[in-house]
Each structure stands twice: as structure tokens, then as C-alpha cells.
Amino acid sequence: MVKKKIIVPPGVKTPTISKKSNPNELPPNYKQGNKRPYLSTEITSKLINETSINKIDYIFVGLLTVLGFYTRFIGVENLNSIVFDEIHIVRHINDYLNGNFFLDITPPFGKIFYTLVAKILGYNGNATELVKAGQSYQGTDFPYVDLRIVSSVLGSGTISFAYLTLRNLGVRSIVAVFTSLLIIWENSFIVSSRFFMNESLSLLILSISVYSFTKFQITKPFSKDWARYLVLTGLALGLGISTKWIAFSTIAWVGILSLQQLWYLFGDLQVSNGQISRHIFARLTFLLASPIIIYLGVFAIHILLMNNVTRDSSLLSTHFQRSLSGNDLYDIPKYVTYGSTVTIRHLDSMGGFLHSHPYNYKTGSHNQQVTIFDYKDFNNEWIIEPHNTVVGQEKRVKNDVVIKLRHKNTGKLLRVDNFKPPMTEQDYDSEVSCFGNKTFSGNETDLFLLKVENEDPNRPFVESVNTKFRLWNQKKKCTILSHDLKLPDWGFNQQEVLCIESPNVERALFIFETIKYDKNSIDYNENPELFEKLSDIKPSFLTKFVELNTKMLRIFKSIKPHNNHNSSDAIIWPFLIRGVKYFVGDDTNVYLIGNPINWWLVIMLITSYGFVRIADLFRVDNQEDSIKYKNNANWIILGWGLHYFPYVLNEGEFFTSYYELSLYFGILLIGITFEYINFKKAKLSKILIIITLLFGYYFYSNLSPVTYGTKWDYESCINSKAVDSWGYNCDVYKTIV
Structure with missing residues (x-):
């Protein structure tokens, strides 16, 4: 008879055999080899019985899913205004259906998913007047109710997979039901599921990832079911990172546990080297390569759907822009000439055009401001002039020549x-400005050596787009550059431009993107080479993919939280100090706040588990249920931390709702902890389950008016705040009689 095998759940630590134990008795899951005992990865009949799904389980799953859908679906049509981040999905659905390019800070799968649903529902992208949160959907054909129902379905699906995951971990059905009820009554999950945003989809995908991977762990290696759950895990991981980048933490979680599994397989004397090689290949293929391929595929669809030039497309590289319909870069002359009007692009910025406008600095010289502006504008135009008034027959600008740049609009x-720049005050920094008028011929401070980067002897003339250069001031012996620091409000929050003696080369590189010849000074008969145009280079998909992801990441990092009072520091999330304002109406609130029994119990259990592990340093506990609990707790807490600490360690505009993925792991921890308590003290476990459910339902019910956006009264609203910093506005209920 062929022995069935299992990959042991992560976190298994080789138990120490107590001196008081029978020396011939091995710890659970260990076998005696010829020379040593070893940890066996063989499936036991007990494990099969503990984790098998029966008819009762399917009945529970069905009932819990229906109850979960009801709590998420009820009244989704009552609020007919755009709620919080629904506006982003609305805009991008319209963009996709109209073929318009856009840049966002999250991967596109969620937006593509809702666009597909909207298209199936018959929507064609007509409601372009929907542009801001709080705006009414009424009077448009946008299918907001249907999309909210779809989001509710996604939210209820999370409950199903949570129950099945707990059963995979050997948690009894009754405890799995208890834990699923905590998820059903989790107010933050409900709010996220009632509106069509990425949160509901992202949480469902995480629950599928965790379920399929835990099922994969307890399935006979290389069987059809084993392969099925391996493929499903890879698919879920791919869709996860294609929805939110935090899902890379899910891949890291799976990767760490897979390495741990492989370690135990190496130690299993019954597993051959050939089998180990197959294990490694399967995991690399489906848990690493497959998600990357899916991520690439989603971006391929994303790029395919965006054909038309928009304001956002000006942030793209020149050749990427030229691949879009309606671009104005299709007829760029190849060569830069004296007297031509040019736009000068800073390569280390988002869009990055050298820019000036008729407003002066409030510091330093008080001359006209020079900045970097990310979008196309007539104030980005400059005229190239020679350093002297004599220009021969050759109109083209050669490499490494001295030029003057005159701002076209102001002259x-x-x-x-x-003077020191307004934002940077190092000794070697100088202010860059514009001075004079259209007749001013300038002096040494206005002369710049156009220093070509990686000069090619076969290309002696400056070309549009292809020639990278630096602007070196002869008088001050410094190079113009820009960085991420921005001017204050009087500078319209545009990037600072300065001149520095020893610059970072990347921050000092520019190109000429557009060129318009002065036709009055050009004789094409004498200069036929000026007929040449910039070559039309079609960027590959991978080139576009890398550029899009680079731009998205840069935008994400540039967002600062100080301008948004709805955001919060990640360090306070587990303590439920504050939530997120989704909507404030004349007499209603929608406020994302968690169920305190879940949030506070999770952080208590994580802390108490730390004390358990410390106690293990001074004792030996080889009981099978204790080992199972610690194994499961190890990987659950690992998942909690991997999805939480990236927000703690990085700066940005983060919201309490981002904690939901970590909270999902935390609620699973509640389930396996209560299972362990039942093993230790069954009566106490039953009492704690009843008390927890009562408190869970109480808080769910108490906070339901701000969860569902229903009417309330002022006194009840005030009394509902377990923490004073919960920010829903009770004043709106004063008008309710």
C-alpha cells in the first residue's frame, strides 16, 4: 500500500524529549531511522479525520455565507452618493471604456474586474460627469447598486474560505463556525464589502491564497488534488499582487513557509532526492513564476485598454506617448536648431519639464521662478539662442556648445x-531664475554649456529625445538639477530647480522633447537635413511595463499623509484608535471602524503567544495538541506581521482599512487559540466562546448605524464610542427627531 504524505505545517520545531519521558517513546510525527529519529512528513489517519470536510461542514459553509452576504448586502442601494474610494473605480471604469490612459498607485486587476462587470451590465462609460466623492449617482446610468452587490458577494466569499481554512488546520467545526461569525460581524469587513473598492476583492483573494496553500499542505504530494491546490495558490497570489502590492507580502509568506516545508522534506529519510527536486521545481514554477506571469498578463490587458492621450500620459516617456492615439509628438524634428522653440524634459522627474512662469521667488533674488512642472504647458517652452549673435549656415546645435535659453512666454x-535656493541652503547651491526681457542679451550668468552625456562621435549634433545632456553654468561653474523637494504654495508646489557644483548625474540629465523650428530663419534648401524626423521607436511591452510600474511606485512614494486627516499612522491600527470616514451626509455617517472584540483580542493573543514561547524556553511540552497550536500560531502570526509591518516601516498616506489583511490572519489566530483552549479546558472554552460571541454581536449591532449609514440619534452615537478618538460625526444626528 502506498503511503500518503503531507508537508508538515510550517513552524514545526524538533521537540526536545524530556528526561522523564520513556526513552523509547518518540515525540509526535517522529519515526526511528537506522541511526537517528527523524520528523516524518507522512499523513496520519488522525490528520485526515481532523481535516476532512463532511456534509455538516458544507451546510455550515452555506449558512454562514448566506448570513455573511445578508450583513453585507442589506441596504446597499440606500446611499446613492459616491462613497470614499469608489470615485477611483468610477473614474477608471470610465477611462477603460473610453480608452483613456491613466496612472494610478495600485495595480490594475481590481479596476479591470469592476470594468468587466460594468460592461456586462450594459454600461458604456457615459457617466463622465462623476468626478468626486460625495457626488450623487442619480441622473446617470452608472450601475453602482449592482457593483456594490458584486462587492458584497466577494465579501461573503471570504467567510466561506475562512471556515474551510480553519478546518484545514484541524479546528473543529463548531470553533470554525464561531470564528466565521466573528468575521461576519466584523464591521470593518462589512463596510469594505458594501462598496466597490479594492479592499473586498483583495481580502477575498487573500482568503483563497491561505485556504489553497493550507489545503496544499495536507494533500498527498504529486496527486491531482495536490497539483490543483498548488495551481490555485499560484493563481490567487498572481491576482493578489495584481490588485494590491501588499500581496507581495503574501508571496513572501508562502515563500518562507515553502522553504520551511522543504527543510523538513530534506530531513525525512523516506523522501528521495528526486522527489525533493520535483518539490522544488513545482514550487518555483507555480508559487513564484506563475504569479509573475499573471501580473505581467494583467498589465498587458491594462495597457491594451488604454489607447488615448490624456493629461496623465504627459508623464510618460516620449516614445511611450507616441504609441498612444491623439499624441502631438508624431512629427518631432530630429535635430535641435538655434532659434527653435523647445521643451526641455528632466529625466529624473515624473513628467519633469523645465518651467517658468510670471511669478517671482519670495526669497533670494526675487527674480522669476524656475521650476520643474510635470504636465504639458505653454510655460514649458524655451527658445535656444547662441552665446553670440553670429550663426553660420549650419543651424544645428552641436554637442558641447555654449547656449542661452530664453523663456518664450515672458522673454x-x-x-x-x-543666492541660495528657496528650499536648499547648502554652501554649494545656487538659485536658478529668469531675468531680463525680450531684448535683454544677457551676460555670463546666462550662458550654459550643453554637456552631452555619453557622447557619440558619429552623432555630433544635438538630437531631440536621443541626446541626454546637462546644463553647466560657466560663471558659477555649477550644473542645473532638480530633486523631489517642492516649493511652498507661493511656488505652486512645483519642484525646486537649483545649480550645484558636484551634482548627482542622474538628477542633472535633460532631453529636448519637442522642437518647433523658426521657419523664418530656416532655409530647407540650404539645410535639407532638417527635414529628418525623430525615428518612430515602438517600445516593447516589457519596456512599457517597467515604465508604468516605476511611475506608479514613484507616485505612491510621493503621497504624503499630512494633507489628509482621514489617514493614520500604521503603528496605532491594531489598537483601533481611529477609523476612516467614508461618507458624511446631512443625517448619516458611513465610518469604517472595526469590531473591538476582534481587534483587541487579536493583539492580546499575539502578545500572550509571545509569553508562551518565552515559557517554552524553560519547559518541555510534547503534547500533540500543543505542538499543533504552536505550529499554526507561528505561521498565522507570520502572515499577520508580513501584511502589517510594511506600513509601519514606510511613510505614506495609509488608512486603517489597510489593516484588514492582517486582521484576517488575526481572526484565524482567535480560532486556533480557542481550539487549543478547548483541548486544555473544554468548559472554559465554551464559556469564552459564548462571551466572545455576545460581545462581538453587541459591538457589531452598536456600530451598525455608521456601518450601514442608517439613521441614529445623537445620544446613542456619543455613547457608542468605546474610544473618544473614533471620528464619526455625531452632530449630524442632532437634527433627527
């Missing part, structure tokens, strides 16, 4: 002044 010359 002033670009210059470097003897």
Missing part, C-alpha cells in the same frame, strides 16, 4: 544667481 533668460 526672460535662464540664469544662475548669487
